[in-house]
Amino acid sequence: MDNFGAGLIAMLVSGFLNAAFPLPLKYAKKWKWENTWLVFSILTFWVLPWAVACFFNPDLREIYATTPWSFFLPAAGFGFVWGFAQVTFGLSFPLVGMAMSFAIVIGLCGVLGSFIPMAVFHPEQLFGVRGAALLVSTLILIVGLRLYTRAARQREADSNPTGHPESRSNYRLGLLLCVFTGVLGSALNLGFALSDTLTNRLTSTGSTPLAASFAVWAVVLAGGSIPNLAYSVYLLAKNGTFSCFGADAGRESMLALAMSVLWLAGTLGYGAGATFMGAYGTSIGYAIYVTILILGSTIMGVMTGEWKAAKPATYSRMKTALAVILVAVLILSATGLL
Numbered sequence: 001m002d003n004f005g006a007g008l009i010a011m012l013v014s015g016f017l018n019a020a021f022p023l024p025l026k027y028a029k030k031w032k033w034e035n036t037w038l039v040f041s042i043l044t045f046w047v048l049p050w051a052v053a054c055f056f057n058p059d060l061r062e063i064y065a066t067t068p069w070s071f072f073l074p075a076a077g078f079g080f081v082w083g084f085a086q087v088t089f090g091l092s093f094p095l096v097g098m099a100m101s102f103a104i105v106i107g108l109c110g111v112l113g114s115f116i117p118m119a120v121f122h123p124e125q126l127f128g129v130r131g132a133a134l135l136v137s138t139l140i141l142i143v144g145l146r147l148y149t150r151a152a153r154q155r156e157a158d159s160n161p162t163g164h165p166e167s168r169s170n171y172r173l174g175l176l177l178c179v180f181t182g183v184l185g186s187a188l189n190l191g192f193a194l195s196d197t198l199t200n201r202l203t204s205t206g207s208t209p210l211a212a213s214f215a216v217w218a219v220v221l222a223g224g225s226i227p228n229l230a231y232s233v234y235l236l237a238k239n240g241t242f243s244c245f246g247a248d249a250g251r252e253s254m255l256a257l258a259m260s261v262l263w264l265a266g267t268l269g270y271g272a273g274a275t276f277m278g279a280y281g282t283s284i285g286y287a288i289y290v291t292i293l294i295l296g297s298t299i300m301g302v303m304t305g306e307w308k309a310a311k312p313a314t315y316s317r318m319k320t321a322l323a324v325i326l327v328a329v330l331i332l333s334a335t336g337l338l
Contacts, residue, residue, distance in 0.1 A: 010273030015292025018266025079223025095174025099301030108182025144324030
């Protein structure tokens, strides 16, 4: 399947959808973070992906029932590791905002998600043109992230001129969570890269490549659900917030559902777009998707007031840093064309 136009549209739409997924969390009033995240995790990692996988693979239950358990290990194992990153990603939003969380996490995931598979599967390329491009993009990304964190720190100073120590502590914690998320977030790509045996098993039974990707995705997300569900339940017990589920449950659960639909549609949409674009899906397509993702999250962060207290000079620094990060991502993505 090779339809560049359809793939381009899928990338553009998917980037904005994924960038918007944390937005409903800002409007949760009655539920605490752990209430919303638990419902979001159940829907995102179990209900919706398995519904999609079974819809596109009608015989999935029978196929998986006769598949050796070892075929599932790479997808489930790396999904489990990635699940910790998804937890910290969600925790970073209230501390540093959508814009900064996405910029740091996506930038680090892009570099590590490219470097690790290259080092594992094609180590000889580390010393060639692709390796040089990866090094250059990494250095530019480091500069961009440094500029962005300085701008975010100045934003905190602009909005909190008295320098309240709790605000500074929250900022540092949020920054650490973003870095941790970016480092572990690359496990998602490894889960797919190392799941060839499971993908081949599905396609050999008649599944299309796109349908097989949805089925593998369901396994990865099932592994990722464990840290998310466990941490949410831990916080519910620790904070005694189980009772919050009874407060305005209809409205609050709809916000969690909206988060789930936006995240899953954006993520699966990227996979579909990459399939439509054929050979260009993981190079040009990835560049477009990540660019829209970072730009979209920044725009939404600005629209929701994350930078409203920033002075003009601080706001300009943020835009400069964002431009540098995007340059690094574009160079990184262009390595797929070399």
